[in-house]
Every structure is written in C-alpha cells, then in structure tokens.
Amino acid sequence: MAEEGRRILVAVDEGEESMHALSWCLKNLVFQNSKDTLILLYVKSPRVVYSAFDGTGYLFSSEVTAAMESYVLRVADSVLEKAKKLCNNVEKVETRIENGDPREVICDMAQKLGADVLVMGSHGYGLIKRTFLGSVSNHCAQTVKCPVLIVKKPKSTAGNV
Template identity: 55%
Template structure:
C-alpha cells in the first residue's frame, strides 16, 4: 500500500441483501475518510461479477431460423444481465454517496468495476489486478450441506484471495 493513498477495499456486490449489508457495514465500521495527508481516505472498489453469457443454443441451429432465435435469446439474456449489473452497481453507489454526504465531505473514494465470469475466480483475480488491500464480502449463511453442494464464493475467496478477507455475516 502506498502511504500517500488510503487502503483499497474491494467490496464484492451482487443482487443479494447480504452484499448490501456487507457494504453498509464496511462503510460504517471499516472504511475511513482519513485525516489529511497523514491518513488519506480509503478507496472502495465496488465489484459486480456478471455470469458468462451462454455460448450454446437451446434451439435447433440446423434450421435456418434457429440461428436467428438463438442470437435473439442470447442478446436478451445478455441485456438482462447488463441491466441487473447496472441496478446493483447503482444501488451500491447510492449507498456510498449517502455515506459521503455526511458533513459534506468526501469520506471514501469510490471506483466501480464490472467483470464477467465465474464469481469465485474473478473476485480473486480482481484482488490482484486492482491491488486490493482487503476484500469485504457478505455471506449467504448457507448451511453445511447446501455449501457442500453449491460451493461458497466466500469460502473459496478466503482460501484463494491474496489479501485479507473480511466476511460480514448476515443477520
């Protein structure tokens, strides 16, 4: 970490209430606005990971119209994914803006990143790419069996991220 800059806090956000809760907790309890040159403000790196668009057609592509419908379906799915990403990022940015409005001074800097791929690996890759000092994530609170079947993004990141990982448990 460059002493002239504050910490770089990567906050993974998604559609769930758990990630909103993690961001709120981070802003209220962890991120600091700094104190002049001695302690500059932290930067919140909001990261949303969109799923990889489908690369196959569920329709019969051997028919001449199959390609047309497949392309339209793929475009519709991708458009919906982009709209969800925009809505999630907008909500997260508004939370950060509300936090910054207190006393009329900038408490934290905010940078937004949207990536595409498997959330687990993309989050860990972005930790390195963005030079994050800490990763903050929400936890869905899955039980043992559900976590064993579905896997857990937070469990994966705890084991594989190259920085400290702070998990905010859901209430």
C-alpha cells in the same frame, strides 16, 4: 501506501447479504476524509450454453442471446447504482463489472487491482447447500493474498423490540 489510502474491494450482487456487507464496511472500515478508494465489483456469471448436438439443451437465436445479455447488464447496473448510493460519503468510489465464475474473478480482481482488503457478504448456506453450490466467500478467503473480511448478516429480529 498510507499516503494513498487503502484500496478496499467490495464484492456486490443482487443479495441482501452483499449490501449488508457494504453497509458494515462503510460504518466500520472506511473513514470519512480518508484517502481510501472503495471498489465495487459485480461479477456476471457465465451463461450456461448447451449444444444442440448432444440433445440436452437449447439453441438460442442471436436476438434472444442479445436480450439476455442486455438484461444481465441492466441488473448489474442496478446493483452498482444501489451500492453507489450507499457510498455517498465516500470520496473515491470505482465500479467494475466483470464476467466469469465469481470465485475466480473476485480472487483475480483482488490481485489485479491491488486490494488491501476484500469485503464480502456471506449467504449463510448450511453444509449441504455449500457442498453442492460451493462457497464463494470460503474460496476467496483461502485463495486471495490480502485480508478477507466476510460479513454475515444477522438473523432477522422482526417482532423483537
């Protein structure tokens, strides 16, 4: 495996936290002239579809559904494009867009792609938000077989010189 280099999987999304984690990874984990492969993974969360029969939701036309899907793909492409620009000094960069629950998809892709390490950002949710929303990074750290590096974005030091 050393001759091939490491396979470093980085989960990216629209948040600053994932871009900070990618930047940290590029500065501290990926070495210039190495044979490492950096894999950028964006996961599209499934749309919540309501049934018209239970009276709780909406039924969308195929045009609206197609427009929503097109928008989500544009967002994914934009996030990956931004991430790839940060990786301009890395020789091997792959991108993936997958669908599903981010917790499950990230864990599955780490296994499927043979990741040597998984790098993720942390949103830094407090206990209550984490209880209701769940923590993707916590779930992956407990589930993934490879090492997981969770990079927490430092608190803003605006105003401090």
